[in-house]
Amino acid sequence: MGIYVIRVPDIGEGIAEVELVAWHVQPGEEVREDQPIADVMTDKATVEIPSHVHGKILALGAEVGQLLSVGAELVRIEVEGEGNLKEGADAAAPVAAPAPAAAAPVPAPAAAAPEPQAAPAPAPKASTPAPAPAAARAAAPVPRARKADEPPLASPAVRRQALDMGIDLRLVHGSGPAGRILHEDLQAWAEGGGQPVGAVSSQYVERHGEEVIPVIGLRRRIAQKMQEAKRRIPHFSYVEEMDVTELEALRQQLNQRHGATRGKLTLLPFLARAMVLALRDFPQINARYDDEAGTVTRYEAVHLGIATQTDGGLMVPVLRHAESLDLWQCAAGVARVAEGARSGRAARDELSGSTITLTSLGALGGIVSTPVINHPEVAIVGVNRMVERPMLRGGQVVARQLMNLSSSFDHRVVDGMDAARFIQAVRALLENPALLFVE
Template identity: 50%
Template structure:
């Protein structure tokens, strides 16, 4: 019988420490060789750590959210074999197989972070066995519900066996609401009652978001310019293209907007740039590596469309769909999540009237299309007069780093973008 100290191996060039974002073992647990021990997040990746030996966990390095240095003890494992032999073999294996990089890259227009958590799994279903109450006939019934529903039912004092489930047999929050509505006199708390206070520790990806948003706002003097665009013709062209697309992917507004961005950027090179403020150097890029802010269960991520200027509308639509899915599933690679030169961030139908997006540092500009609304406008009637017509309008926001981009340049760029958006046939011209 001996003990083996599993030290945090070197998990990347230049990495000095890592944050514990999840434990998969506790003191007293038995872990198998290659069994998952913990997930650690560095500045560049989320890494799964696997035990190089089998045995019982004697101690662990700390709690979720703690940061430990490379080479420091992660777990101590009680093993069956000789300590020296086990240790030598395990250390060699640990160094060779330090873990698998899950994903890495910047986050969003609200700040940059080179780390991505694993994809959140769907909430698991849990079967509970409802025992008979006093006086009931001795029977058992299975109740299928998620942990969140079970926790809520427990807080309300509700026996899930008394709740009629939905058609698929799973008790959902809506079923609890209905039960409460029909049993208001049963002493249960009202469905809309205030929840108990909850303390949530800021760790992992959310900590990276917080740190990098703060860094972006602290270091970059932002300014935002907003312009209204008439997208009636653009939306009509998009509908026509979709009607004739055949097996091609359906076009959203985003591929059209990206095409317009790529066509106008060559005349405004100061926007397609990255600023190394420590070195005092601005790099103006020829190619457009466009960051695309994507909402995931773990937070906002920014997969990158490489050489967006060389892709047509259908290629952009396919790449947007592929990268968005990879980001949400946590399968995006480091190369797909880093190196953007300018970012687009959009909330789609929730886009609001105007936004003031935060720059994806070290970029110098971020563009935010807003929600399309229909309003009456005066338009030319073709005979020298005007008429009132219902039009589709969309505001476009741009935030820039005022250290390297002047307000005149940002406004001029958006006006050029507006002209192209309002004359969409030019998007298809060579």
């Protein structure tokens, strides 16, 4: 038998360091060739590292969240034959040892139990063996506390009993597998001083739990990028209200006529088109600022960043050459890059290179926001929610569809007057949507 060492590969693009974000194997497990063993994250994407060989995992070389340089030892695998670890070389290299086998559960002392338990039956004489049910209860797992957003796990029968007893399952810790709440847990809760849901004390009990969450992976990248953007860029925001009644009527008509064959349109393709047309007169806004070189690069192409919420956090995939796309092509492109980011299948070139970013929270967009610029860009346009509000038109109060644009700019590159004129140009196009189709 030999030892095969897998090291952090050279991913290219000048990357010298990666972050370990997930293990797919553990010490003692058998792995196959090409089976994924770990995920590492670069500045641009998450990369899956496969096993090169068949064998058994001996040790892991790092913990999740640790930064590793290219060539660092990632994992050791026991293989048939010689392996690639030369005798005497790196033999003493520190790696994570296999986790010890779990010991049999030891009954916890009554005083150390985290939840009040039912009063035990009178102890039998020393010469009499304890009844089996009591022994089973003594060896039961300690109730597991749930996270704040984790729903209680219980069978329908337990839920019905809890309802009859007036017990809020969210306040009960389960001792069953995976924290499942059992009938015994309800009984222990009731006998230990728990009160019905309707009682004031059960809803206003003191809570002292704490949870330390490591900032790793995509969340660490987001934190670093936002901190860098706010540290380097002197932001200023500009908010403007616009009447999108005609635009919304046009969108609905286009969807009724062409939605079945070309796909449904949201407001984003119209806004993207308005930005493309307005940027022709404001090239300083479709730009990237190099802090180190002290230069601004203006782009004729509009590579539109689409701020996208994923399970891991905020990502900004890029819709390239938005200036060359019609409404339906733009809608399809936005959907494609957003879905690629959410599913983790986005190509590397779709996660970098944007020249201006568009962000929207949809129906949750609020009235005003102050979006953070996607460094090294110099502008970001934010869409707030559309609402029907009263408006004066020709001396009459009428109901109109109104929406705000909340945008931020880099004051080193974009003057306030230019930012205002740019947003007003976008507003004029959206309030008169026929202009979107006139060159």
